[in-house]
Amino acid sequence: MPTLSPEYLENLEYDESAEACDIGEVVAFGTVFMSIFYSVVFAFGLVGNLLVVFALTNTKKRKSITDIYLLNLALSDLLFVATLPFWTHYVLSEQGFHNAVCKLTTAFFFIGFFGGIFFITVISIDRYLAIVLAANSMHNRTVQHGVTISLGVWAAAILVAAPQFMFTKQKENECLGDYPEVLQEIWPVLRNVEANFLGFLLPLLIMSYCYFRIIQTLFSCKNHKKAKAIKLILLVVIVFFLFWTPYNVMIFLETLKLYDFFPSCDMIKDLRLALSVTETVAFSHCCLNPLIYAFAGEKFRRYLYHLYGKCLAVFCGRPVHVGFSPPYSSGKKPRHSCYCQPEEPGPLEKLSFFRNIWDNLKL
Template identity: 50%
Template sequence: MEGSKVKEDWKVGSTSETMETTMDYSNYYIYELPSPCSKGGVRDFGKLFLPPLYSLVFLFGLLGNLMVVLVLLKYKRLKSMTDVYLFNLAISDLLFVFSLPFWIYYVADQWVFGTAFCKIVSYMYLVGFYSGIFFIMLMSVDRYLAIVHAIFALRARTLTYGVITSLAIWSVAILASLPALLFSTSYTENNNTYCKENYPGNSTTWKVLSSLEINILGLLIPLGIMLFCYTMIIKTLHRCKNDKKNKAVKMIFVVMIVFLVFWIPYNIVLFLEILVELEVLQDCTFGMQLDYALQATETLAFIHCCLNPVIYFFLGEKFRKYIKQLFKTCRGPFRLCRHCSFLQVYVSETPSSSHTQSTMDHEIHDAL
């Protein structure tokens, strides 16, 4: 897997193996150290703190994104490009979340699910990881078209184009995640069973390339596109006289700040891991601190999948209205299936079709 399981050092490497001898440690992490550099403390820390944290991420990520899917299917009916992107983002987060129970057990004990599940879960995790980032990027482009090119957006932001671009995003995510499916394997060493990539040939080169892939595809490209889109959106909103402008700008900053806060630390640590793999950094104390940092920043990145429903839905007036309507219809989790008619058509506001300021108002309200 790439990254956090995307970067196997966190799951089984330097953060999950207790190096009892200089030779064991040097074979995996740093070569020719003058004294043993035990990573037992890092592993114990992970066993103690990561399972409860990941369990909370799993619980809130599952409930939040299922709520998003429910609202979209019951009320929105996937009738626009934005609806399609939001739905796919929720599916991406759910795919990511469904892999967490396996990693929870893994960090608490060891891998007991065999090689086949090692490949499947690693692949599922990484596809969810990439597709989630890509759909956040795609939603930024959707907002850019809706606000900066409002008239053109009436033709471009269609359900058909939404489906086509979504399929393209899933294709890229599936292809980018193939190394996890091909190279992930389960093996036993020092009475512990691990699940990680077993690269052919020069494993250091593969590890470096994997980390670079995460940094480039998972941060640099999406971040560059998002910065461009939101910069143009802010410029456009400042030029137009619109009562919703301040609220829209605040929402934009929330999206950007949350993305930066939750993902940049993780990618910085991954970059430092590259330097360790290339033996540019060979300090034992720094290596251990980096392992702790990788655990912390990866957990922070995991939390982002729980926040997507909040960012893209719960801050919106329409979604709050849908949620209230949903709970009026479904007055308890045990009566959900009996009372919720998924074939019920929810009558929403009819969007304006004029190419005037009212079009801009509508686009800002829906897109943000």
């Protein structure tokens, strides 16, 4: 991972009888397929995530902790998609990278990869705290708290990504892992296990638990919009599962291949092809993050509406008024409240509780 690495692009594999297994056709198909697909992912991922960044940074509305996490998720995805043109050029070119470009591209790729997964997980935890434990968390979910957590997530992403790129270097026009002799057999296995566990299994378990508890809480709410919120939650989990599961299964099978579980040449070809296809599907998830986590939320649509008005003012050369109604007016309850607090708070706490629930239902 990524399969664009020359470690996965050699034309010859060997079966148990030591006869050469020519997978040149599979590699050629994968090169063309991935180059086209990554170009599309880069274009859509760049536009969508830049919109998120511009919308969140060009509004006068006070930021929330959710905005901080969405902004960092967009930055992670931008860091990730920014490496795709370099990998595409690398696959199509015979010159390879300079050593510095090789190291930086690989490092940014994996930092963006793990950063995006981790921020998706943090967003699910934040929603859990805001909805299931709303009475206890309403005073702790501040912007300062969000900034601190985000810095910690970036540090974790760099730490977890380090084993994936720390031995990467340019060697004979190839950007690949040049492991010490003592680590040549075990390090690729550890890389794949880390990607499977920290990049998929653990985040999926955390997300599933958080959103399961959120759905339980919403079912007890007297709110006619809870069905829409539940559908959005299910969409988040299902899309994450569908896009990332096939790729992680193939990473696991790739690990087994290192132990000669697939001696047949045909099986090796099928594995290589499936790995390329599932990788492109998984990496395209970064294009969907703005749609799922931002564009689908009512608050973020108001941000975009405000940004749209500013753009019109620039293009028209004069101020253009674009108005929208806030979710609730000052001093009043939101029109649709979720009455499901676990305790009986006082009047002011109850109003803050309702607003906290409502804001997080709409993201």
